[in-house]
Amino acid sequence: MTQTTAATSQVEYGANALIVCDNLVRIYQVENIEVQALQGLDLLVDKGEMIAIVGQSGSGKSTLLNVLSGLDVPTAGAARVAGWDLLRMSHADRLTYRRSVVGFVWQQTARNLLPYLSARENVMLPMAFDGVSGRRRGERADELLAAMGMADKGARRPAQLSGGEQQRVAIAVALANEPEVIFADEPTGELDSSTGDDVFAALRAANQELGATVVVVTHDHAVSSQVQRTVAIRDGRTATEVVRRTHVDDEGQTQTIHEEYAVLDRAGRMQLPKDYRDALGLRDRVRLELEPDHVGVWNDTAPHRERPAEAPVAQAPAAPATPPQRDVPAQDAATGASDGPDPYAPPAPTPPPRASKLPENFDIDAARGDDAPYLPRTSPDPRTRNEEAQDD
């Protein structure tokens, strides 16, 4: 088995994560043309998480899933799942990996189940390949079908089940050999929305009740309301993440909050969301300014200006969903400071002063110099939105 050893002299990237993609590259050669399906993608998934990977058609989702499921080998970079090095697996390793370490739910219901076996027999089949005793196979199949809300339909063949029921049986099949992770590729793509919700409820049961790590790949951004974390990929790279959490307000009402993060890779690269770029006319080249607790990103044509040292620091405004149809002064992406008064802007709230997160001995003036255009972030500075994640 080609498992990586944990004993390295320095801490490995994502050492404690269940899934690690580090600068993953997949280049397809089509005649004389190279297609870069994955262009240095980074991804970490912890054990026990349920996440969605979203992206438009052609963004690289299927390529990523093929790599993670052991069907394809990346061109460069690193990919590990549960300690298995996906770039260095032998053929035999790959079979073991696909049989016992990962489970799959595909979009096409027909691809998940054998049509001539009952639901119960379908769930028992992977266990037979894995050498599980007959009695135990039956017991576990019954447990899994019950967990998926399919206890009373185990004797039916796939053709006697609805599309949503077939997908719930498929989840039970994927769980049969107690895999480390389940990959679901557009599992609700062929279903209506209410049936799709049932399938997501079954995936959540697999995650929360049976402890499986679940990765759902989809083009549907609305999925972010169904999972804890949504990772958006764009042009073969991780672009943004939306983390969903619940919050109880002062009146005792539970609110769901989506916090959107830009993903910063180890080389300091990040993608600015399109609505931010459009709103401020940011393209080709931008100017960066390091402030005590954030980095300002400026339109290249914006005049350089000095900010008074005692100027109040405002919280980041939510970016507009659509670019405003008017001239917007070049604006500091994090502070909201602008070159001149914006007659359309609502009155700015006066926030409490924020403490600097920089180390005490950090020389911000030296760091602002031209020699140090890229600086490490010392703390995340998420933009908070109470709305669904928006992509391009």
Ligand SMILES: Nc1ncnc2c1ncn2[C@@H]1O[C@H](COP(=O)(O)OP(=O)(O)OP(=O)(O)O)[C@@H](O)[C@H]1O
């Ligand atoms: N076998 C292949 N040979 C050549 N190019 C490929 C191959 N597979 C994918 N690509 C290209 O790689 C890029 C990413 O494709 P991929 O299928 O991963 O995207 P996707 O996000 O899954 O899209 P969709 O949602 O439409 O399935 C696309 O430009 C695609 O044309």
